[in-house]
Every structure is written in structure tokens, then in C-alpha cells.
Amino acid sequence: MTSSPSRSAPKLSCRHVWKLYGNVDEHLKAVDVAALDTGRAKSLAQDIRDRGGLVASTDVSFDVMLGEIFVIMGLSGSGKSTIVRCLSRLVEPTAGQILLDGEDLLKSTPKELIDIRRHKMGMVFQSFGLMPHLNVLENVAFPLKLQGMDSKERLSRAERVIALVGLEGRESSFPSQLSGGQQQRVGIARSLAVEPEVWFLDEPFSALDPLIRRQMQDEFLRLQQDLHKSIVFITHDFLEALRIADRMAIMKDGAIVQIGRPVDLILNPVNDYVREFTNDVPWELILTAGDVAANTTPPPCIKEVPASTNVADLLPYLASHESGVAVRGEGNTLSHMTSQSFVAALASGISDASAVKD
Amino acid sequence: MKTISDRPFLVWASVTALVAGLVVFSKGLGPPVTFPETLVVPVTDPMNAAMRWFVDAFGWLFKAVAWLFDWPILFAKALLHSLPWAAWFVLTVYVAFRSGGPGLAVFTALSLLYMVTFGFWTQSINSFALVVVSIPLAVALGFAVGTWGFKSDRAYRVIMPVLDLMQTVPAFAYLLPILLLFGFGTTVGLVASILFAFPPMVRNTIVGLRCVSDEVIESGLMSGATPAQLFWSVRVPTAQRQILLGVNQTTMASLSMVIIASIIGGTNDIGWEVLSTIRKAQFGESLLAGIVIALMAMILDRITWGFAVRSNAAVEPSASGWKICAASFAAAFILAYLFPALREWPEAWIIDPAPSMNAALEWLFVEFRATLEAIKTAALFYIMLPIKIGLSQAVSPFTWGFAVTPVIATAYALVAAAIAIFLIVRGKHQKALGIILFCSVLYVGLTGLSWLALCAIIVALAWQAGGKNLALWVGAGLAFLLLTGIWEPAVVSLYLCGVGVLLAFSLGSAIGVWASENNTLSRIVRPIIDTLQTMPLFVILIPFVMVFKIGEFTALLAIVVYAIVPAIRYTEHGLRNLPRDVIEAAIAIGTTRRQLLWQVKLPLAVPSIMLGLNQTIMFGISMLVITALVGTDDLGQQIYIGLGDGDFGVGMTAGIGMAIIAMTADRITQGFNRQIQSRLGTKLDNAL
Numbered sequence A: 001m002t003s004s005p006s007r008s009a010p011k012l013s014c015r016h017v018w019k020l021y022g023n024v025d026e027h028l029k030a031v032d033v034a035a036l037d038t039g040r041a042k043s044l045a046q047d048i049r050d051r052g053g054l055v056a057s058t059d060v061s062f063d064v065m066l067g068e069i070f071v072i073m074g075l076s077g078s079g080k081s082t083i084v085r086c087l088s089r090l091v092e093p094t095a096g097q098i099l100l101d102g103e104d105l106l107k108s109t110p111k112e113l114i115d116i117r118r119h120k121m122g123m124v125f126q127s128f129g130l131m132p133h134l135n136v137l138e139n140v141a142f143p144l145k146l147q148g149m150d151s152k153e154r155l156s157r158a159e160r161v162i163a164l165v166g167l168e169g170r171e172s173s174f175p176s177q178l179s180g181g182q183q184q185r186v187g188i189a190r191s192l193a194v195e196p197e198v199w200f201l202d203e204p205f206s207a208l209d210p211l212i213r214r215q216m217q218d219e220f221l222r223l224q225q226d227l228h229k230s231i232v233f234i235t236h237d238f239l240e241a242l243r244i245a246d247r248m249a250i251m252k253d254g255a256i257v258q259i260g261r262p263v264d265l266i267l268n269p270v271n272d273y274v275r276e277f278t279n280d281v282p283w284e285l286i287l288t289a290g291d292v293a294a295n296t297t298p299p300p301c302i303k304e305v306p307a308s309t310n311v312a313d314l315l316p317y318l319a320s321h322e323s324g325v326a327v328r329g330e331g332n333t334l335s336h337m338t339s340q341s342f343v344a345a346l347a348s349g350i351s352d353a354s355a356v357k358d
Numbered sequence B: 001m002k003t004i005s006d007r008p009f010l011v012w013a014s015v016t017a018l019v020a021g022l023v024v025f026s027k028g029l030g031p032p033v034t035f036p037e038t039l040v041v042p043v044t045d046p047m048n049a050a051m052r053w054f055v056d057a058f059g060w061l062f063k064a065v066a067w068l069f070d071w072p073i074l075f076a077k078a079l080l081h082s083l084p085w086a087a088w089f090v091l092t093v094y095v096a097f098r099s100g101g102p103g104l105a106v107f108t109a110l111s112l113l114y115m116v117t118f119g120f121w122t123q124s125i126n127s128f129a130l131v132v133v134s135i136p137l138a139v140a141l142g143f144a145v146g147t148w149g150f151k152s153d154r155a156y157r158v159i160m161p162v163l164d165l166m167q168t169v170p171a172f173a174y175l176l177p178i179l180l181l182f183g184f185g186t187t188v189g190l191v192a193s194i195l196f197a198f199p200p201m202v203r204n205t206i207v208g209l210r211c212v213s214d215e216v217i218e219s220g221l222m223s224g225a226t227p228a229q230l231f232w233s234v235r236v237p238t239a240q241r242q243i244l245l246g247v248n249q250t251t252m253a254s255l256s257m258v259i260i261a262s263i264i265g266g267t268n269d270i271g272w273e274v275l276s277t278i279r280k281a282q283f284g285e286s287l288l289a290g291i292v293i294a295l296m297a298m299i300l301d302r303i304t305w306g307f308a309v310r311s312n313a314a315v316e317p318s319a320s321g322w323k324i325c326a327a328s329f330a331a332a333f334i335l336a337y338l339f340p341a342l343r344e345w346p347e348a349w350i351i352d353p354a355p356s357m358n359a360a361l362e363w364l365f366v367e368f369r370a371t372l373e374a375i376k377t378a379a380l381f382y383i384m385l386p387i388k389i390g391l392s393q394a395v396s397p398f399t400w401g402f403a404v405t406p407v408i409a410t411a412y413a414l415v416a417a418a419i420a421i422f423l424i425v426r427g428k429h430q431k432a433l434g435i436i437l438f439c440s441v442l443y444v445g446l447t448g449l450s451w452l453a454l455c456a457i458i459v460a461l462a463w464q465a466g467g468k469n470l471a472l473w474v475g476a477g478l479a480f481l482l483l484t485g486i487w488e489p490a491v492v493s494l495y496l497c498g499v500g501v502l503l504a505f506s507l508g509s510a511i512g513v514w515a516s517e518n519n520t521l522s523r524i525v526r527p528i529i530d531t532l533q534t535m536p537l538f539v540i541l542i543p544f545v546m547v548f549k550i551g552e553f554t555a556l557l558a559i560v561v562y563a564i565v566p567a568i569r570y571t572e573h574g575l576r577n578l579p580r581d582v583i584e585a586a587i588a589i590g591t592t593r594r595q596l597l598w599q600v601k602l603p604l605a606v607p608s609i610m611l612g613l614n615q616t617i618m619f620g621i622s623m624l625v626i627t628a629l630v631g632t633d634d635l636g637q638q639i640y641i642g643l644g645d646g647d648f649g650v651g652m653t654a655g656i657g658m659a660i661i662a663m664t665a666d667r668i669t670q671g672f673n674r675q676i677q678s679r680l681g682t683k684l685d686n687a688l
């Protein structure tokens, strides 16, 4: 959330991407997927499932902006991995379009695809996918070796990225001699070695324990601040998404349920499925004054705070000042925040109002 | 509770009725008891004619290949002989050190010294030259076929059954067609050893290439690998360990075939040394030479194994190590010219304890003759003969002290019937059937049993293990044995192998159970069975021939000793590798150690133990064929005779017959095992 992505042009977009498994290609043959609206897509997917097809992606569309971290969340089996693998064409989508810098990736020849992967894409895998027969240095230099880069240059470049992920001194270790966190650093270093523009991470930290995970997230954010990649990041963990996402999507049964900033999802979940994900989040920690302020002009002569102020910091003040604070947002607009508006914001994220009986 | 109207029960009831009927009324029934001669198809003559035609038509091609293959062998021999033994000594010990550390290096050094000082260097080198040429060819062939099987599912479906067949056809049977096609010469050994040794390489290559994880492949793809790069730089290196294990198995198979191939003679190699001395009853000499084979096998095994398991570890081959090695190699070379003993070990210095060994053996014989004879006759009279020719003939005043009079026979039948009725009253119908079947078969013995009865039993077993399909296949196999006229030797094979497997399995699984509970025993047993398993089959035969001379009893002992290996190994492995949570749960309930073993561990380990039984049978069969050398009258002997006479028809039908027996036993045990596994809900990999 720290970097501010340029909203100018999408770096990578997918449009109406479908992926079916099994020999069910005929289901989509006569369908123009681009012309389907959400409702029709949903009923088509249901229809295919009823006929015994396996639908792993249903009409998925989203954009990833230049320098943006786009997070995908969803239950196990909801199709997250499938969609990133479609984006990198490790899996061939059954229908739809994938645009990288405006060019349709699905139209590229095998040779062009290899070229794109060599220079534009990087991917980090949940269980690391390291080559067991290569040591750390060779693993990181592996993509460069495949490109035919000469050994001096590739080793020096590999050493640079290894330093970037903090693994200096372990260059000659083999994967089996490293801890999970260290192995994932190698995976990250390897995917960065080719200096990709688009970076896919499929649950990169799930196999790590909470402490290491947190540390890796910090490092990931630090890296991103320097590198400004366009990133698609899959996670199971809403708190992780919260820490790193610029925008995020929630998936269910292969379809996207909601896309937005994490805060939007918390404050305005479209349904109970999304609400389930956000339930356990300690809201006062992530909401800012701008998020909860009511859209009314504040009375004059009250204290003023910037919109990015964390709500938690304001709570003591609000508790003793009924008149609230004025919030200065983007473009110098002023809005009004009271303890009342905070409670209202919280309430919108809860569906069950039965706790208080009339 | 199973009802008696159960289908398997009905089938077994009819089989039992048939068998008992055929036993009781065997006199004068004719065709159902003795297979009618007129139905036997004379296949051997047409087969020989076909082979002769084929050799006439295409012999030149094979002769040309033989001529081609002669060159690398000659070259390898020349190279190996031209350098002083001391130089090879240094090189081999260094390689052993790289692969297995100082321990293996010392072992290798001592073994090589043994070969040199006991005067077996030349013969060892001659055998080794063949192995050295055959390994790269077998590995290359196996890797290529394995890759093909990995890439194409259709190829896989063809390759697998062919490999199954190749690995069940006994090693001996390979030699004959090759001998006829390629003519006498070292090439026969080479070709046989390549054909015999490449199947394990195929299997390991396929398994290795398949088991590379998706993520490794995907990360290779995302690194921008071309298809060729993906295969050679990602898949193959990742599968390296499995592939090297394949190299290890190929090496061992190649060595054992090279040894076996020396049976065709004319070569001055170590296998021939063993064989020719056995034939001359010079057991001291053959034991000394046999030890050389065993040492060679162990060295080759440990070195290739060491490279396989170390392949992914962080041992960088240090440049300085190779420099030291090269320097010592050169030093040994130069020294050898200063001290000729380092080039060629002087005849006069050769240690030869063989005469004194023979004398000692002779003494042992005279001294313990009575005991040895007693052991032998006891086994023969009370175990082997009853099973082979049945109680009705084995029991005589000479053996058991009384004759089977009609009264005794009737009493026997009545006792059997009484037990059966008792069991039926207790509701144990299946056990009653078993008793009747067992007593009927035991009365006439396997060879005295009518062919129809034996076929019925085997087909019923196949039906129960694998359903209608398996029963049909097994029926067809049995028909082959009957129609080609090799039924009688086949039954002898069945009997020898059956008794051997029975003993090996009961003994072996008992040891396995014990070893699983007792770490000391396990530590003692492990190296012994490891060694037995790497030992070429010939060598195992030697001590038994020495003590018990030739004959079925010797054959049986060799079979038991070799086949016991998997019985111990799989039982112990199965018992030691049970799911930990189940064991912990049982302990937490408060089982005693005995209860834990009998009521929890053993039932759970049944699939692994069954797999052990399957392997016990396979080991038994491969040994059985070799025991033809000590004079059995089974299919193995037929193969041996076919080989000796150059009779393709006889040797080949016997070889196929042996393969049929092996595959039948394999499929039936596997079928039962699958049923047990699906009942336990476990899945077991065959990797051990």
C-alpha cells in the first residue's frame, strides 16, 4: 500500500478468461465469451458443471496496473492458481484474452512465449520449485544460463540478486541444506534475476511459519519499493493481503466475486462470502480517517487531521470530543468524522444485526 | 459371516470335489490323469527349423554385428591388460573413495589385493572388460527406451509388458538364441548382458522422469526453457538420482549375466573359472574364484550406489583430489617398470590355499558324514519326497518304517474326513475345504497329481486373485505347458520352487518380524542380506555344492538362502514403516508389546509382507533356473540341455514355460495383495 501505482495504463489484463478441464472443449466452442454478461456467464458455468465439466476459471477479467500489487484471494480450489497459470500461459486458457502491454499473449508463438518468459515474466512458487541439483548461485543464475548469457555476467548478476534477498554467503549451499524461508528467498531471487516486468507469486509465503512470513512480507515490500514491478500475488491470508495489496480480488468457484482496495472490501463487501474473509480483521488498525469520515461538512473550529491518519490513533480523542474531527482529504476537501461515523462504518461490514433486540 | 452359497466357496467346493475325486479314483481314469500324448504338439522341430531358416537368411547380419562388437571388447581387454595392475589399483581405489569415502576405499583396496595375490587378476580383468563395454551400451539403450516410454503413452503401454516378460524369462534362456544368432565368441556374453541389463534402466528412467514435480517443471518453463532445455537441463538432472539408481541396477544385472554367460565356455574369465572347477569338483578353487565374483559385485554395487545417493549432495569433486590421483597413477605406472611385481604379479608369489581347503573339506566330510547324510535324508524323506511324489509313495518301510497298506490309506482318508467334518460342524466351511484339498494333494504329491486337478487349483486361485481375465490368461499359460509337452518338468519346477519359497518365506518372515523388534539382530541381518542380494547366483551355489554335493537338496538350499532375502527385507520394512499415529494411538490405549505386534502391526504390514512373498517367489525362480547346474530334472534343466545341445526348440519352450510359471505366480500374488490393500485402504509402492 505504500507505493503509489501509476493508474495510467494496465500492464497486464485478462478479459473473460475461461479454463475448463477434461475433454469438454466443445462446451465453449460456439460461445462468444466477450459478449457474455456476468449473470449469463454464471449460468453457463453452472450449465457446464451440470454436464460433468470442470470449470476452473469462469469469465475472469481484471487489470494489473504498472507498478501495482494485485492480490487474489479465495478458498482452496477456487481457481487462484489456475488464473495465474493462465496469465503466464503455463496453463492454456480455454477462452478469453490475456493482454501484456496491449498484446494478446495467447496469440504469441512458442518461440515468442519463451522470449517473453525470459525477459518479461517472473514467477515464485508455493513449494519453491528449486532445482535440487543446483546450488543457490546456480539456481538463481539458471534462467540466465538458459538464455545463453556468458557465465561471468550471469554469475555476477545472480550474486547481485542474491544480495538483494539477503542470502549472501549461502551461494554454494544446495536447496536441501536451506530452511524453507531461505529456499523461498532463492525462489524470489531466481524470478528476479531476469529483471521481469510482471511478477507472479503463487502463495509464496504459505509454507513458512508466521514469524518468517512477516519478515518476508516486509522484505517483499522493501523490494517492491525499489523495483516497481507489476505484481499478481496469491494468498490465503487476508492480513497478508491487507499489508501488501494495492487492489485485490476475491474468487469463488473460478469466478471473481469482488475487486477493490482491501478497505473497500471491508467496508462494502458485496456478499457474505467476502464478509467471511474480512471478519477477523482488526478494523481499527487498518481504517483511516478518510475511510470512515461522513460525507458532511465539518463544523468550524474543530481539530483537523489528514485523511491517512489511522483510526486507532484518533479513538482516544474521539472518546472525549463529541464534536469529532475535520478530515482533510485529497484535493483539500474537508469531511467530518465523529465516533458516530466510526461506528456506522463498522456496522456496514456486519450483516447480522440481531444482537440488539428492539 | 460368509454364507456357503458364496461364489468363491462354490468354486472351491467344486475344485476340491474334483481333486479329491481324481485322487481317489485315479486308477484307470486315463486322460484326465495322464495328459494324452496324442494331444502334445511337437513344437520343437518346427521351432528349430524356423530358427535355422532365420539364421541362414539373416545370420550374416548378426555375424557382422558380432564382428563389430568384438572390437570394443578387444580394445577394452587390451587397455585393461596393457597397464600394470598397480595403476588400475590406484585408480579404482580413488574412485571408490570419491563414491563411498575411506571405508569403501579400504574395502576396495583389500578386494583388489585379493584378486591379485590369489592369482585371479587376468580372469577378473577379462570379465570386467565385458562389463565395462556392456554397461554404457545397456545404459544408453535403457535411457533411450525409457525416454521414449516417458514421452509417449502408447510406447509406455507396449514397453511395460515387454519388460515384464524380459525380466521373467530366466537369464539362461537368453543365451541360447543369442548363441545361435551370433555364433560362439565373447559377443554372446556382451549381447546377453546388454539385453538382460537394460530393463531396470528403462524402468528407473521412466520413474525418474515422471516423478519430477510440476513446480520444478513450471519454474523451468518460467525461466524460459525451450523444450530441449526443459528436458536436458531441468528434467534429467532433477531425475538424476533415480536414473543413477538405474545405472546401479543395470551394472549389477550386467555383471551377473556376464558371469552366467561364461557357461557357454571358451572364455578365460572368472565365471568360467568357477564353473570349470565346480565341474571338476575342485571346490577349494571354485570357492576362491567365487569370492572374486562376490567382491567384484560388492565393489561395483557400492561404487555406483554411492554415486547415485550422493548425486544431489554438496560434495564438489575437488580438483586437487584428481590431481593427487593422476599423480599416484603415474607414479604407480613408473614404479611398475622398476618393480615388475607391480606390473604382473609373479606366479611364484601367488597364494594358493585351494589344496589345503580341499583337504580340509575332505576331512570335514569324513568326520561329519553321518550328520550331513542325516540332515539330507531327513529333509528328503520327510519334506521333499512327500510333496514331490506324495505320501502314498514316499512312505515305505525303507523311509518311514512302514508301508502304505490299504488299511493305512483308508485311515488317512478317514482322519482327513473327520477333521473336515469337525470344521464344518464348527461353521468353518472354508477351512474344511482347505483340509480336504491339502490332504488329497499330499497323498499323491505334486507330480502324482493329475494335470486336470492341478490346473483346476491354479485356475481357481487365479480367478480368486484377479477375476475372469486372469483366470483365462493363466489357463492359456497352463495349456501351453501341456500342449508343448513340458508339463512334467514344469511340475517339478513348481514343486522345487514351491518348497523353497515355502521354507524361505516362513523362515524369512519370522526373522523379519524378529529383526523389526530387535535392533541388534537387524544390524546383523542387514549386511548379510544386502550381500546375498548383490551376489551373482552362481556364487551362492558353491558352498552348498561343496557340502551336499549335487542333487535336489542342494538346489533347495540354494533357493531358500537366496529367496529368503526379500522375505526378511519386506517384512522388516513393512513392520518398521507403519504410520506412526496408528502405533502411537495403540500404545496410548495401553497395548502390551506383544499385542501391539500381533494385533496392530502385523495386520497393517500384511501388504508389505505379501509384496515380500511375491519377491520371494521371483527370487526363488531365478535361483531355480541356475540350480540346473547341480542336477535337477525341471524346466531349468531343459533350458540347460537346450543350451548344451544348441537345441533352440527345447531351450526356448522351457524358457517360455519358466516365464509362464513366474508370471502366473507374480500376477496371482499381486492380485491377492491388491485385494488386501484395498481392504486396508493403503497404497504401497513397490520401491525397495
Ligand SMILES: Nc1ncnc2c1ncn2[C@@H]1O[C@H](COP(=O)(O)OP(=O)(O)OP(=O)(O)O)[C@@H](O)[C@H]1O
Binding pocket: A021, A022, A054, A055, A056, A074, A075, A076, A077, A078, A079, A080, A081, A082, A083
Ligand atoms: N490439471 C488439472 N486437471 C483437472 N482439474 C484441475 C487441474 N488443475 C486444477 N484443477 C481443478 O481446478 C480447480 C481450481 O484449482 P486451483 O489449483 O486453481 O485452485 P486454488 O485456488 O489455487 O487452490 P489452492 O488454494 O488449494 O491452491 C480445482 O477444483 C482443481 O481441482
Ligand SMILES: [Mg+2]
Binding pocket: A080, A081, A082, A202
Ligand atoms: Mg493454488
